[in-house]
Amino acid sequence: MRAVFGLVLIVGIGLAGFAVYMAKDYIGNYQAALAAERANRGPEIELTDVYVVNNTLAYGERVTDENIRIVQFPTASLPAGVFSNIDQVFPQGEKRFRTVLRSMDANEVLMETKVTGAGEDAGVSARLASGMRAFAINVDVASGVSGFLRPGDRVDIYWTGRSVNDSVTTQDVTKLIQTNVRIIAIDQTADQDRATPTVARTVTVEAAPEVVATLAQAQATGRMALALVGTLDETVVEAVEVDQNSLLGIEETKVEAPVAEEKCTIRTRKGNEIVEVQIPCPS
Structure with a gap:
């Protein structure tokens, strides 16, 4: 009987030891997997x-x-x-x-x-920045870049009209008057997602009050044309002015008036007459 009891005790101790070994192995594997997962986990995102x-x-x-x-x-x-x-x-x-x-x-x-x-x-007023004003420019298929302008684009504005030279003569001249002006509406729409080209009759731009005065004077005295600026273009444009002579490559030359030859005379009286006689001029 004691032998049976001893055998059962030994078997029980063996099974307990085996269970402890298996549990220890399982826990070790779990901890290793947990440590690996924590190591691979990125930083917490705010x-x-x-x-x-x-x-x-x-x-x-x-x-x-x-x-x-x-x-x-x-x-x-x-x-x-x-x-x-x-x-x-x-x-x-x-x-x-x-x-x-x-x-x-x-x-x-x-x-x-x-x-x-x-x-x-x-509406257009919702697109204006603080201190800016909306100004409408009359355009056609040529001056309006063939209808490819959209709200949000930026343009350079050129003016063509009559210019006075030397207070007497006049000639046609084209001049860059404003650069990088933002368009806020085409005709009666301010939709920036507009993709279909249409020939506009008016283009509304955003400008400061003093620029609006310049544009109003330009529109009243000549013809304005728009040039589309590239989306990524950051070029600073210098002053541009072209007249008929520069367009045709004609160089103006000033013609100096011939200097009249100096003449020296003396007057003498002969009776009732005064006679003027030419003499060499003193050097």
Whole structure:
């Protein structure tokens, strides 16, 4: 009996030891896997709450409480002009809508540059920067770059008219009067997503008040033409002026008037007559 008891005890101790060994091996493998997973895990990403649109919105549509929601976005990758709380989207005391200026896809981050101010429609006034004014320029297929201009493009403005030379003669001259002027509307639309070329009749630009006066004078006294500036072009354009002579390569030469030969005379009286006699001039 004692032998059986001893055998059972030995078997039990062996099974217990085996169980401890297996458990230790399992725990060791688990800890190793956990350490490897922690080593491979990247640093924690800081997130910020931002508003996105629920569905695709086109120019002129309204952004309201119903078509936006808040999501978490990586803080380090946040674009400028996002909205982090509802009071930024719809300030207290303002109408609870904004109007889309540039189309947005579903789940796109809502940004200030793509919508008007709270309660505003998508008119030209919503596109003007502080202190700037809108001025309409009459154009046609030639002066308006064949209809390929869009709101948001930048143009150089040239004036062609009559110029007065030496207070007497006049001739046609073309002159660069403004550079890098931003277009805010074509005809009656300020949609920057407009892609179909159309021949515009008016182009509305954004300019400071003193520039508006220059453009008004230019439009009243001659003809204006626009030259499209490249999107990535940062060239500073110097003064440009071309007249008929420079266009044709004609160089002006001043013709000096011939110097009249100096004559010296003396007058003598002969009776009742006065006679003028030419004599050599003194050196």
